[in-house]
Every structure is written in C-alpha cells, then in structure tokens.
Amino acid sequence: MMPELPVAAYLVVSVVLFSIGLFGALRRRNAIMVLMAIELMLNAVNLNLVAFSRYLPGAVAPGQVFAVFVITVAAAEAAVGLAIVLLLARSRRTADVPDVRDLKG
Amino acid sequence: MSWAWVGFAVLTGAAVFSALRVVLSPSITHAALHLAIVLVAVAGYFLLLQSEFLAVVQVLVYVGAVMTVIIFAIMLSDLPLIRGGAGLRAGLGSERFGWLPLLVACGVGALVLVGYGSVVWTAAPLAFQESLPMLADTTGQGTTGLIGRALFTSYLVPFEVASLLLLAALVGAIVLTRREVAVRVRELPKPVDLRAVARTGRGPAGPKAGDEADAERASAGGEA
Incomplete structure (x- = not known):
C-alpha cells in the first residue's frame, strides 16, 4: 500500500494557504479581491479539517461533515458578498473597501 | 520518495x-x-x-x-x-497600511508553525505512517455513505440550519441585486357592464356621475 504522508505536511500547507489568504484580505482594497482571499482562508481550514479526519481515529464523520458545512457557508457568503459588492458598485461607483465608511462612528 | x-x-x-x-x-x-x-x-x-x-x-x-x-x-x-x-496595486505593500498586512500574515503563520513544532506528534496515526487503513475499509462504505449517514443522524439540526442559511442567502442575493425596474401600471379602463349597455343603449363613454348608480340599478335588476 502507498505510504502515507505525515499529517504535518497537510497542516503546513494549510498554514501557508491561510497566511497568504490573510495577507490578501488585509492588503487588497478591492472588495472582490478581499472575498477571494477569504475563500482562500476557508479552503485552508477545510484542508485542516479533512486532514485530521483522515489521521485521527474516529474523526472521519465529524471532520468531513464540518468541511461540508464550511463549504456551504462559504457558498452563501460568496453569493451575498458579491451581491453587496455589485450593489455598491452600482450605487456608489466604487468597489473599494476603504471608500465605504458610512457606518464608521 | x-x-x-x-x-x-x-x-x-x-x-x-x-x-x-x-x-x-x-x-x-x-x-x-x-x-x-x-x-x-x-x-x-x-x-x-x-x-x-x-x-x-x-x-x-x-x-x-x-x-x-x-x-x-x-x-x-x-x-x-x-x-x-x-x-x-502590484507589490507586497499595501497603500493604506504599508507592510503591516505582510507582517500580520507572517506573524500568524509563524505562530501556528511554532505551535505545531512544539507539539510532539506521538499519537500513532499522526506520526509518519507506512500505511493507514483505507477509509473505505474502516467505514465499510467509503466516505460518501458515512457523510450521508452522519448528516441525517448526528448532524440533522445543523444540516437543516445550513439549508435555511442557503435559502436566506439565495433570497438575499436576489433582493440585493434586483434592479429597480419602474413598472408603470397602466390605468385600466373600467370593465364594461354589458347589461347596463343593453338597457340604456349607450356605451361606456367615460366616467360619468351616474355610472355607479346605473351599474347598481343594473345589477339589482339582474338579480330580480
């Protein structure tokens, strides 16, 4: 049988992807770019969940089901987030996060 | 390798x-x-x-x-x-925060990696394994059946909540992005009361003062 990779390999990749996503979410001004960076972070989390569901005994069902829920919430977030961005672009002629500061106290 | x-x-x-x-x-x-x-x-x-x-x-x-x-x-x-x-903007810096995003991301990543490094991965399945049992063998049905069973038994309430969330997101996205189309409802002409026309002999020339009274009389006559 194929030798298994250590779980740490997946965890390190996951950390790298999460850090890149965090960097993008903090750096980008464009709201769609921020949304895409958040998708990156959610995928890193999913990778962690699935890796542990494979390597921890008895964790198969919880890990995979949680990954399914994360995918569900990510899809909903993308749909509503993009709708808000499009609405913003239509009404304000901008898609930049720093330009929308109406709720800032 | x-x-x-x-x-x-x-x-x-x-x-x-x-x-x-x-x-x-x-x-x-x-x-x-x-x-x-x-x-x-x-x-x-x-x-x-x-x-x-x-x-x-x-x-x-x-x-x-x-x-x-x-x-x-x-x-x-x-x-x-x-x-x-x-x-x-290309490049690593941010125009508002400068190098702060890079520092924060690298800091978080380094923190988690140091945390991983301090953990001793001695639990048998977590250390390097020559072979783990195939998931399909341990669960007897592969992961698909396992996920389906878990979704509809242990995780039924979260599953329903997730479906509700999807529905709300669907409705929300549609409501948000719907363009405000100005639908002008045309003023429809009043329906012609054929019995009134037959009795009085004049067509519905337009709103007159006696129209309602005519119509009432006509309907009353029809019922009698």
Missing part, C-alpha cells in the same frame, strides 16, 4: 504559487482564475486524503458555482475598477 509525495509536491507547488498570484496579481481576472487553480489543488489534496466525496463537492460547489459567480460578477460589471486593469 513515493507517488504520494510526488502528487503532494505537485499540488503544493500549484496551490502555493496560485495562492500568491491570487493576492498579488494586478489583474482581478487573473486572480480569479488562479483562485480556481487553488480550489482544484485543494480538491486534489482531498483525493490524497481519500475523501472522494469532498473532492467532488469541492469541484462542484467551489469551482463550478462560487468561481462562476465571481467571474460573472467581474465580467458583467461595467465598473473599470472591478474589471481590473487599473487601480489594483
């Missing part, structure tokens, strides 16, 4: 390179396409982890739906800022 390592290395190279392109590319369309590559690579990781159901769901939902929505939003928008080309 086994084939698992080769596949892992290829996936990691594609994923990390494309992820960097997602956050660094000056073109938003290129960023979206590289995000699709990252999502496919994550599906490949799921296959390496023998989670075939999640790999398929990843491709279907993320690459098939979320990426399509994002690319549609980019392509269908008439705003040059969304469509890219201008206003997106």
Whole structure:
C-alpha cells in the first residue's frame, strides 16, 4: 500500500494557504479581491479539517461533515458578498473597501 | 520518495504559487482564475486524503458555482475598477497600511508553525505512517455513505440550519441585486357592464356621475 504522508505536511500547507489568504484580505482594497482571499482562508481550514479526519481515529464523520458545512457557508457568503459588492458598485461607483465608511462612528 | 509525495509536491507547488498570484496579481481576472487553480489543488489534496466525496463537492460547489459567480460578477460589471486593469496595486505593500498586512500574515503563520513544532506528534496515526487503513475499509462504505449517514443522524439540526442559511442567502442575493425596474401600471379602463349597455343603449363613454348608480340599478335588476 502507498505510504502515507505525515499529517504535518497537510497542516503546513494549510498554514501557508491561510497566511497568504490573510495577507490578501488585509492588503487588497478591492472588495472582490478581499472575498477571494477569504475563500482562500476557508479552503485552508477545510484542508485542516479533512486532514485530521483522515489521521485521527474516529474523526472521519465529524471532520468531513464540518468541511461540508464550511463549504456551504462559504457558498452563501460568496453569493451575498458579491451581491453587496455589485450593489455598491452600482450605487456608489466604487468597489473599494476603504471608500465605504458610512457606518464608521 | 513515493507517488504520494510526488502528487503532494505537485499540488503544493500549484496551490502555493496560485495562492500568491491570487493576492498579488494586478489583474482581478487573473486572480480569479488562479483562485480556481487553488480550489482544484485543494480538491486534489482531498483525493490524497481519500475523501472522494469532498473532492467532488469541492469541484462542484467551489469551482463550478462560487468561481462562476465571481467571474460573472467581474465580467458583467461595467465598473473599470472591478474589471481590473487599473487601480489594483502590484507589490507586497499595501497603500493604506504599508507592510503591516505582510507582517500580520507572517506573524500568524509563524505562530501556528511554532505551535505545531512544539507539539510532539506521538499519537500513532499522526506520526509518519507506512500505511493507514483505507477509509473505505474502516467505514465499510467509503466516505460518501458515512457523510450521508452522519448528516441525517448526528448532524440533522445543523444540516437543516445550513439549508435555511442557503435559502436566506439565495433570497438575499436576489433582493440585493434586483434592479429597480419602474413598472408603470397602466390605468385600466373600467370593465364594461354589458347589461347596463343593453338597457340604456349607450356605451361606456367615460366616467360619468351616474355610472355607479346605473351599474347598481343594473345589477339589482339582474338579480330580480
């Protein structure tokens, strides 16, 4: 049988992807770019969940089901987030996060 | 060096390179396409982890739906800022925060890595394994049946909540992006009372003072 990779390999990749996503979410001004960076972070989390569901005994069902829920919430977030961005672009002629500061106290 | 390592290395190279392109590319369309590559690579990781159901769901939902929505939003928008080309900055720094995002991201990553390094991975399945039992063997039905069973027994309430969330997101997205179409309801002419016309011999020339009274009398006559 194929030798298994250590779980740490997946965890390190996951950390790298999460850090890149965090960097993008903090750096980008464009709201769609921020949304895409958040998708990156959610995928890193999913990778962690699935890796542990494979390597921890008895964790198969919880890990995979949680990954399914994360995918569900990510899809909903993308749909509503993009709708808000499009609405913003239509009404304000901008898609930049720093330009929308109406709720800032 | 086994084939698992080769596949892992290829996936990691594609994923990390494309992820960097997602956050660094000056073109938003290129960023979206590289995000699709990252999502496919994550599906490949799921296959390496023998989670075939999640790999398929990843491709279907993320690459098939979320990426399509994002690319549609980019392509269908008439705003040059969304469509890219201008206003997106290349390079590692941020124009508002300078090097702070890079520092924060590297700090978080380093913190987690140090945390991993301080853990002794002695639990038998977590250390390097020559072979774990195949998931399909341990669960008897592969991961698909297992996920289905778990979703409808232990996780039934979260499942229903998630479906409600999807419904709310669907309605919300439609309501938000709906264009306000000015529908002018035309003033419809009043329905012609044929019995009144037959009795009085004059057509519905227009609203007159006696119209309501006529109609009332006509209906009363019809009933009698």
